[in-house]
Amino acid sequence: MNAPSRRSSGESATEPVAKSPGFAAEFKDAITLRAFGLVLGGLLVQLAFVVSYVGAFHSPTPHRIPVAVAAPQQVSAKIVAQLNSLDGAPVEATAAPSPAAARQWVLTRKTDAAFLFDATGTKDTLLVASAGGPSVSQTATQIAQKIEAAQKRQITVTDIRSPNSGDGRGMTSFYLVLGWVIGGYLTATIMGMAAGSRPASRHRTLIRLAVLVLYAAVSGIAGAAIVGPVFDALGGHFWALSGIGTLVVLASAATALALQTLLGLLGTGVVILLFVVLGNPSSGGVYPAPLLxxxxSTIGQALPPGAGTTLVRNTVYFSGHAITQALWVLGAYAVGGAVLAWAASWWRERVHVDATTAEPELPLEPSPTA
Structure with missing residues (x-):
């Protein structure tokens, strides 16, 4: 005997379909105040990026390019005064005691160029070091040629330290540091967004810092290998560049970890503002400080991209001269970021504990009667 049917003949066998909430409800659910704030923040970062890069690069103008002047004592002061009185102050001239000293000033980065006056003839010499920034050397050359033509004199330009053949226009240092900086803050961000992560405790922060130190060392070695043995752009300084890379990556990563622990998502925006929007165009990679x-030009060497670029360039091309400030800046970001990250996680722990202890206890429900 067949089992009786549970549906009447008029009922449909199809299950009822859930009714769509409708476009208006979906729109209200999607367009929240948080979503609007994130989109607005993205727009502001985008506009800041455009303003910063266009503002820095749209019209490079020389301003107080350091120049050494080597000339006989009776004319040295006059030449220095003439150079320093040029309209717009394109150069900052300083008398050097001898041509050899002027040359040494260029190689130790005390000046960007050296003007050697020929007291016995009409042919002078300009010494430049394009490895420190080809655009500055070209600008100094143009200024010198214009002045010499007005004085009915000739000038010979000698590049005493040019970029390596594999370094093109001397931009490898900038691109290398750019990759290290981006890798540092991006890795710190990914660690903070990883599945299962929670607001950083002090123990979690110490673990992340230890991982970032290891990552920074690997990044430094890998970057040095790419610009050295792989492409032969900055060869001959493998371990020095490995150490620099470790410091640059750690400075970027520790600062990002600190700001993200302290400010959350807003901290990521602050990192991008500092390192990308402001740090890259002011670093001196494209145009050195005298042309910005x-x-x-003021903020460039106070940020990791600028300090890192200077540190790499001066280590590779100028025997490590004029790198003390860059080392202090990067060290301050690395150590300061680590300390701030730990302090921020400790503060968050205290806030969490205080909030937990402040919650009132709920009264116990009476046990049910039999």
């Missing part, structure tokens, strides 16, 4: 507007 005052704002960018």
């Amino acid at each position: 507007p005052s704002f960018w």
